[in-house]
Amino acid sequence: MAQLYFSPMLLGICLLLSIALCATALYWMAPNESGPGFWMAGTWTLILGVALFIGFVLTRSPVLNVLGNAAQLAGEALFLLGIFHFMRRPLPWWLIPVSVGAMVIANIHYWLVHGNSNLLMGIYSSIAGLLPIQAIWVLFRDRSDPATRPARLLVGCSLVLYCATTLWRGALGYYDWWDQALYKQPYESFSYLLSYNFAIPALVLGFLGCSLMTTQRVLARSHRLAAQLQEQATRDPLTGVLNRRAFHQALVAEVIRSQRYGRPLCLAMFDLDRFKQLNDDLGHLGGDDALQHFSHLCQQQARRTDTFARFGGEEFVLLMPETDADQAQLLLERIRLTLAEQQFSYQDRHYRMAVSIGFAELSSNGSPDQLLRQADLALYQAKEAGRNQVRLWMAPASMAY
Template sequence: MGVLYFSPMLLGICLLLAIAVSATALRFMVPTEQGPGFWMAGCWSLIGGIGLFIGFILTHNPWLNVLGNAAQLAGEALFLLGIFRFMGRPLPWWTVPASAGVMALFNTHYWLYAGNSDFLMGVYSTIAGLLPAQAIWLLLSARQDSHTRPAQLLVAISLVIYSLATLLRGYLGYHGWWHDQPYTQPYQSFSYLLPYNFAIPALVMGFVGCTLMTTQRVLARSHRLAEQLQELATRDPLTGVLNRRAFHEHLQQELARAQRYGTPLCLAMLDLDHFKQLNDRLGHLGGDQALQRFAWVCEQQARSCDVFARIGGEEFVLLMPQTGTAEALRMLGRLQKALADERQHYQQQDYALAFSTGLAERSRDESADSLLKRADQALYAAKAAGRNRIEVWEAPLA
């Protein structure tokens, strides 16, 4: 029967040691994440407490027993503080000295006054079983982080199992003390085997959940970083609209789709009128604001299927899929009116925005460069004709 006791105990120690090593690795692999540092400290405190307890078994020094139990409870409290740190909540620091201190007092009383071992086990288990209550409530009630929510539930369930198994152990200890049951060898005691058979596996499962929470958060941040890099690669940093490279990709796609299905497609090149004079009068910051306001108005007027981009300086393009010349002219007219109705203001200076437009509708089997060139020629004609107007490209006479 001795094997029945020592085998679960040895297995439990090995599992805790594995958690401690894994928590240490996690701490150094993701040093910027909050939480793993506490899990590492808590696990090694648990291991240290067990080491002191083994020293007590070998030397029968009661102070090693007192310190070992206090260190184990302090480790559990530190581990749970890591959950609060990971969730970005205030840390209940008081749980560390409170749990270790209360246990040390009862443990000291036990040795000074020949106390009951079952009662002492009940005290230890009660403290250990109640410690996770705050963390369980936090994990179940916090819903703001959808990325880590599944792992949070796994940790909460694991802590519930750990807490129930530990409190049951405490109840059996109180029961034995109250009924003055005779001392039972640990390997013959169900209550002593409870934590090794149920509580420690639940703690392992909880740490796996903590690792998953960390991994899910790291992956979510990496995904957001990738989105930001994609944004930087495809967006104009000043106005936030598509840049030249991204627009050319859209143009190729929409042109191929229009040619495949035989649908119309119009391209308009827009250029802010007299922007250099405006920039000189308002200054560069004022000129930047003017570009931002123009881009904003254009995006408000554009349809969801349209593609609007800044291709350089004060020059923009508007691609209108499934749109013929007549409809494109009506849309550009609405844009002109919307811009004319808005009076712009910068540092006590009023100014108006107007733009010239060159419009071209795709022809059969036309390339993107050809369509851009025809729209640009129409834009040149609009400027030459007095600006603030729309010119449609027309084929030169033979």
């Protein structure tokens, strides 16, 4: 046992145990993520194989030798299956029976015909070194999940290092077998210690990459969820445009900017004429289609710097920065005329819609709420004057703004 204590074998075993514990913790923390379950099963199976192999070193039991080598290869294969599962690729289950079966046959042949230990080590290392190649190819080639790409590259590079080290170890085993070199104990053999000095640290690095892949995917999903919640909080669910609360925030910011730099700003309010009659005629679904039609038309006509929103019901608003009253009048007339000229169709029935529009221009000392009230008053005037027209709010002569 002294040789074990003062060799890298003990450190390698401790590293494998650390990976197994971390894989277990990752599985319990993210049980719904694909991959951690395989990594947990693979690392503990690998630990079992190493423990059985140590038992073989101490007892020289053929059964422990066969089971130890088989369990180590099975653990490695399970770990690699976790990578395929994480990347949502078909699982190459054949890796387990092919690798384990080949090793068991070679191991049994070794004990039955008094084979060469160096040759057996070469066969084991060849199988272990070739196992990750398919996973490496997928890790480097996959482009479907950009969020996890940095961690996937880390895992791929780690597996490349593991393959190179393990295959080197196998080549040394074949060389010693060909050269008929005397067999050395694992803790005395350079080729055996290659695994503990390089291959196992590469596995540790690979598992770190797997943990980062999982974390990156969880964070990406959280960001998407947060974006969806933000979208739901600021958007009207029917038309997809800004809702009243989000529009008011934009209005306050734009009023502050406009007054700070002395730039013009106009606000328009829209109300679809006789919408209740249209809604009663077509039903609520038809009314919803009409609102979506009008919203889409306004977004097409508005400029990229404008802010369009639904205030509620059939009322909409349009905020027009860097726009004076004359410019706003032209834009709003274009929207009104375009709506009047286009036909709205629903279930093979055709309608023409009209809209009343009131708008106001921000005064030098005006406030957001004041601008809204003025546009609303202008809209009321447009309705009272016969609908289907654009009205600019004008301050009475007796009022000073």
